[in-house]
Amino acid sequence: MAPVTSAAPVASCAASRRTFIKNSAVALASTALPAINFAQTASTAERQFSPIPGTWRTFEVTTRVDIAKPQGGTRLWLPIPSVNSDWQKSLESSYSSNGTARIEDDNTTGARMLYVEFAENEAKPYVELTSRIQTQNRKQDWARKVAVAEDATTLKYWTQPTALLPTDGIVRSTAVEATRGAKTDVEKAQMLFDWIVTNTYREPKVRGCGEGDIKTMLETNNLGGKCADLNALFVGLCRAVGIPARDVYGLRVAPSAFGYRELGGNSASLKGAQHCRAEVYLKGQGWVGMDPADVAKVMRQESPEWIKTAKNPLVAPVNKGLFGGWEGNWMAYNVAHDVVLPQSKGPKLGFFMYPAAETAAGRLDSYAPDDFKYQISAKEIAA
Known part of the structure; x- marks a missing residue:
């Protein structure tokens, strides 16, 4: 198929930190409106919802994963923004980890990911991934x-x-x-x-x-x-x-x-x-x-x-x-279906927008971030 996303080269900054750069874009700003009474009913005036394109915003999104109970060789996969379009630009990403990490591209589906392997004796596996993107209405x-x-x-x-x-x-x-x-x-x-x-x-x-x-x-x-x-x-x-x-x-x-x-x-x-x-x-x-x-x-x-x-x-x-x-x-x-995680011993994913990890005991539950410890935060960068 013709690709709907574009891949970018990976640049080395240090043994435990790498960065890949994508095509840049312009950046958006939008102002939050005052808080509204959410108990409105049909008797109230119609609320506004009218996103208008034309102004870009820049965000840094950081995902931090800590494997609380590693067993045997632990593997981890994090989705990386890979969509470049009229409404989003996926820019650079960087990471740090005490495992061996590399950027992987699923050329079949277009998904991009950070893949990390941890040594069997690593007691506290962790990875932190930061991606910068620009998006507009x-x-x-x-x-x-x-x-x-x-x-x-x-x-x-x-x-x-x-x-x-x-x-x-x-x-x-x-x-x-x-x-x-x-x-x-x-x-x-x-x-x-x-x-x-x-x-x-x-x-x-x-x-x-x-x-x-x-x-x-x-x-x-x-x-x-x-x-x-x-x-x-x-x-x-x-x-x-x-x-x-x-x-x-x-x-x-x-x-x-x-x-x-x-x-x-x-x-x-x-x-x-x-x-x-x-x-x-x-x-x-x-x-x-x-x-x-x-x-x-x-x-x-x-x-x-x-x-x-x-x-x-x-x-x-x-x-x-x-x-x-x-x-x-x-x-x-990404826009990926039926994703095969590289080096995974588990089944393919129907879609890929959650962190995924496996230990010797099997695949961890991506829907339970209180057990499979990960945090995600975003920071808007002023233009």
């Missing part, structure tokens, strides 16, 4: 037509099934029924986006970001989940009717500028801030950002009461804004 200009289309080979790749995203059977029949009457890809994408918002729901009890097993979700009619479930279902339904689509796996790095508590992260402590979004390729429009899972999150968790309609004044601007855009307080790691 994203909003589709529906009046602008893309002059140059993506090549056919790349678009075909993004309609193929993956281990967790089959495109036949119940996935195909659901997608066909949901898009009945649509004449264009834009209409199909809108109908599938609306189908996700209407028929699925945010389930806070799901661990991590969910698993994204969309066939099981549809077969059991258990349509509750988190972003890796709901956006994966959206992507799979799009692919099933021939629309190129992909999940974009990343991390919230700052609060929302529009006062939505659930659409931002606490920069000082980003435990649990992992979040995936979606992109679809629409004829004449190019790759377009989407996020029906965050609409469901606002409906379920933004107010004390579970909001059941996207027409609610609290939800409506988010529902509109996330069909064709998103806020730039979030960074992407």
Whole structure:
């Protein structure tokens, strides 16, 4: 497939510290709005949610991992931002560790990662990774037509099934029924986006970001989940009717500028801030950002009461804004599915946006950062 990310050379600074440099970009600034009463109901005025591109922000994101109970040879993998696009620039990364570390690229999926091996007698394995990225708001200009289309080979790749995203059977029949009457890809994408918002729901009890097993979700009619479930279902339904689509796996790095508590992260402590979004390729429009899972999150968790309609004044601007855009307080790691971790003795990953580690006892639980000790924080760098 044609690459959607770009790799950069690695430069040595010291035996335990290396840096790789990517293409630079401009930097964004955005001002947080005053705190808002989250108990607003349908009787209140509609809230604003209107991310506008054009200003860039620069963040340094640091992940620190400490292996509390090493057993035998310990191995560790950390995702590194590898997306370069109109809305993100992945710049340099550096690391320090008491293990042997190197940058690895999964050339099949485009994922980039830091791989670390620790000696069997290392009592306190640790690694700290810092990545600098620039990001901006994203909003589709529906009046602008893309002059140059993506090549056919790349678009075909993004309609193929993956281990967790089959495109036949119940996935195909659901997608066909949901898009009945649509004449264009834009209409199909809108109908599938609306189908996700209407028929699925945010389930806070799901661990991590969910698993994204969309066939099981549809077969059991258990349509509750988190972003890796709901956006994966959206992507799979799009692919099933021939629309190129992909999940974009990343991390919230700052609060929302529009006062939505659930659409931002606490920069000082980003435990649990992992979040995936979606992109679809629409004829004449190019790759377009989407996020029906965050609409469901606002409906379920933004107010004390579970909001059941996207027409609610609290939800409506988010529902509109996330069909064709998103806020730039979030960074992407990769768009990778079915990731094989180098030197791993465990199974491949359905997606890669959490730290992963293995000891002689097996793979550690990436969804349990209190047991598998890691902390993530972000710092905004002034332009």
